[in-house]
Amino acid sequence: METERVQSLVVGGGPAGLMAAGELARAGQSVVLTEAKPTVARKFLMAGKSGLNLTKDEPGDVFRRAFHGSCAGLVEHAVADFGPDEVAHWTNTLGQEVFTGSSGRVFPVSMKGSPLLRAWLSDLDAVAFRTRWRWAGFDEDALIFETPSGKRRVVAERVVLALGGASWPRLGSDAAWVPWLAARGVEIAPFAPANVGLSVPWSGHMEKHFGKPVKAARLMAGETRVRGEFVVSSRGLEGSAIYAVSRAVREGAPLTLDLCPDWDLDEVTRRLTRPRGKSTVANHLRKVLNLDPVRIALIMEWARPLPDDLAPVIKSLPVRHKGPRPMSEAISSAGGITAAALTGFRLRAVPHVFVAGEMLDWEAPTGGYLITACLATGRAAAIQAMRDRAG
Numbered sequence: 001m002e003t004e005r006v007q008s009l010v011v012g013g014g015p016a017g018l019m020a021a022g023e024l025a026r027a028g029q030s031v032v033l034t035e036a037k038p039t040v041a042r043k044f045l046m047a048g049k050s051g052l053n054l055t056k057d058e059p060g061d062v063f064r065r066a067f068h069g070s071c072a073g074l075v076e077h078a079v080a081d082f083g084p085d086e087v088a089h090w091t092n093t094l095g096q097e098v099f100t101g102s103s104g105r106v107f108p109v110s111m112k113g114s115p116l117l118r119a120w121l122s123d124l125d126a127v128a129f130r131t132r133w134r135w136a137g138f139d140e141d142a143l144i145f146e147t148p149s150g151k152r153r154v155v156a157e158r159v160v161l162a163l164g165g166a167s168w169p170r171l172g173s174d175a176a177w178v179p180w181l182a183a184r185g186v187e188i189a190p191f192a193p194a195n196v197g198l199s200v201p202w203s204g205h206m207e208k209h210f211g212k213p214v215k216a217a218r219l220m221a222g223e224t225r226v227r228g229e230f231v232v233s234s235r236g237l238e239g240s241a242i243y244a245v246s247r248a249v250r251e252g253a254p255l256t257l258d259l260c261p262d263w264d265l266d267e268v269t270r271r272l273t274r275p276r277g278k279s280t281v282a283n284h285l286r287k288v289l290n291l292d293p294v295r296i297a298l299i300m301e302w303a304r305p306l307p308d309d310l311a312p313v314i315k316s317l318p319v320r321h322k323g324p325r326p327m328s329e330a331i332s333s334a335g336g337i338t339a340a341a342l343t344g345f346r347l348r349a350v351p352h353v354f355v356a357g358e359m360l361d362w363e364a365p366t367g368g369y370l371i372t373a374c375l376a377t378g379r380a381a382a383i384q385a386m387r388d389r390a391g
């Protein structure tokens with residue numbers, strides 16, 4: 001097999017890889033970016049389907065506390081240099097205005113990923129894109145690719161791997177690389193679903209509530225307290241408030257719901273002791289606590305046989321679930337290359353290789369933290385690759 005020699009090679013065309021490629025090209029490198037799929041950034045475009053939440057408008061120290069996992073410190077450094085302000089500025093320089101929505105979430109005005117991606121790719125005109133080029137492991141210092149014209153062998157002065165995590169594998173990030181790096185002695189924490197719904201084996205009574213939102217509940221799991229919205233679906237519970245507790249639940253904490261977060265236990269007790277007359281329990285709950293049908297259904301589903309005093313149950317309803325939904329449905333993944341395997345973003349075991357994005361062992365809630373961290377680590381890995389492999 002012939003060997004091709006390139007200056008800088010980026011593998012993976014998600015936000016981390018595209019950012020790394022742009023940074024290397026700006027530094028005067030000749031850059032080749034390979035992508036296994038026929039087109040780049042499929043997960044980024046999928047993210048845009050429900051509103052592309054690019055970042056979060058909040059103070060830097062608050063933003064940086066959102067990251068967990070062995071690489072959290074590395075991500076915090078990267079977002080200190082390229083955080084919410086820089087992401088908004090970068091988006092503007094690509095001709096896309098942003099706006100800040102409720103709770104500080106920042107979106108492009110178009111809400112979608114495609115206009116931003118189009119502008120971004122035209123800004124990357126110096127980068128040579130090779131799609132349908134699937135990295136298939138190492139051969140000594142070379143990287144082997146499966147391509148439409150057979151196997152190819154590439155040697156690069158510096159390589160940035162940005163292969164993504166393990167969620168939604170049909171969009172490209174299938175974690176097939178794990179054994180190739182593990183064989184080189186790179187420590188990789190097992191992937192687990194993050195920002196994911198919960199499986200619930202519902203009784204038939206719940207069917208008429210599928211698709212209904214539960215607004216303004218408080219969710220409690222371990223140390224995590226979240227006030228927000230979630231949805232009852234045929235598979236279980238989904239939505240931003242459930243995703244926000246998914247790390248604590250994955251780590252084994254029981255999940256409880258406060259269905260009347262505006263009133264304390266005494267107030268709920270006081271209201272429940274109002275005379276019920278001939279009302280059913282459900283009607284009484286609706287009248288004295290303004291509970292909507294879906295909340296009442298959740299109480300009936302999980303608190304039967306109903307105790308005489310319902311107030312503690314309403315303030316702390318145990319959620320009977322069967323654990324997280326599978327990786328194929330998760331917004332992101334926890335796990336990946338650990339901090340112990342790295343010097344900055346460089347692989348200790350393969351010194352000309354740098355890594356970025358969700359393939360590193362960090363996680364964060366939804367809210368724009370994920371894309372910001374991928375952009376920031378892609379940029380930081382490229383800057384380090386230029387510095388460490390100068391000449």
Ligand SMILES: Cc1cc2nc3c(=O)[nH]c(=O)nc-3n(C[C@H](O)[C@H](O)[C@H](O)COP(=O)(O)OP(=O)(O)OC[C@H]3O[C@@H](n4cnc5c(N)ncnc54)[C@H](O)[C@@H]3O)c2cc1C
Nearest residue numbers: 012014015016036047053135163164172173357358370371
């Ligand atoms: C439904 C959904 C909605 C989301 N919404 C948001 C949101 O609003 N805000 C937010 O911050 N985050 C969101 N995310 C998460 C965000 O999209 C990811 O965190 C981000 O795309 C990860 O970037 P990455 O570059 O690390 O990896 P990826 O985007 O996964 O890109 C990795 C690339 O590497 C390629 N690749 C993998 N293996 C190989 C190989 N062997 N050879 C060559 N190429 C390979 C893949 O095909 C892929 O193109 C969402 C995710 C999903 C699934």
